[in-house]
Amino acid sequence: MMDMEAMVGFVGAGTMAFAIASGLVKADNVHRGNVMGSAPSDKNLIQFKNGGMQTTHCNESVLRSCSVIFLTIKPNILPTVLGEIYSLVTPEHLLISVAAGITVQTLEKLLPAGTRVLRTMPNLACQVQEGTMVFCRGSHATEQDASHLQRLMSGCSLCEETPEAFINIHSGLSGSGVAYAYMFAEALADGGVKMGMPYHLSLRLAGQTLVGAGKMMLETGEHPAKLKGDVCTPGGTTIHAIHELERGNLRSTVMNAVEAATNQARNMGKS
């Protein structure tokens, strides 16, 4: 059981912050009134406000009000922001970074000695309680900190502790992967339109096709190759389509995409 009264903070209140915050609230793991987001402008904060969460323009208020704090700012401004909050960080805080590429070593260098840090990589689907997250512990984060994050994320995301090396890979596979899935859905819908179906119906069917395929894979535990085989009637429609996808190098292209995103996360960690 979560302590529903505990405050959960977000330094940065943009897309990923809102996805996690609303996922936590929907999963009943925190009261909406006990979530606080900070950002310089109202542009994104308004979503927090409309969702009944607390908002502030002052990162300091988040540090003073919350002990569990997600760092949901862009990687390039993380050093500046951590510099600004440095003197407010205490041993009571658990800081959870979602910043792509930024290593535990860098986070710990930018924070007071002994700070409890978790490095995570989430994806946007936390917002609809279907997220994925992997994380690793900094040198001062405890087993309780790891289980705290897993309890907090339960009901809104898969949440696996992994070696740090997997965090950038998850960025390429799933953090970014939802975007590849949207491209696939868009292409399916465009195909439907090309063949004469109205766009809105085509889009809804494409979205549900992805949901259904993912659910089948997870619920049956079957390998995707087996499930793909189940769809292919000999001489039928699917195998003709699959031949076209293979001609277009679908699988190799997707593998290249995961590789490119992972390498970019690794590069971002170096700069």
Ligand SMILES: NC(=O)C1=CN([C@@H]2O[C@H](COP(=O)(O)OP(=O)(O)OC[C@H]3O[C@@H](n4cnc5c(N)ncnc54)[C@H](OP(=O)(O)O)[C@@H]3O)[C@@H](O)[C@H]2O)C=CC1
């Ligand atoms: N988007 C995604 O799908 C994923 C993102 N991530 C990671 O999440 C992090 C955030 O990305 P994303 O949500 O997409 O970015 P957004 O641009 O949507 O959000 C960034 C937020 O940071 C705020 N901000 C800017 N400067 C400061 C500051 N000095 N102090 C406090 N807040 C500040 C912005 O304020 P304002 O609202 O005023 O502009 C905004 O609310 C990144 O590190 C990214 O790597 C990880 C996985 C997936």
Ligand SMILES: O=C(O)[C@@H]1CCC=N1
């Ligand atoms: O594009 C990015 O850098 C972030 C990290 C994973 C998804 N979005």
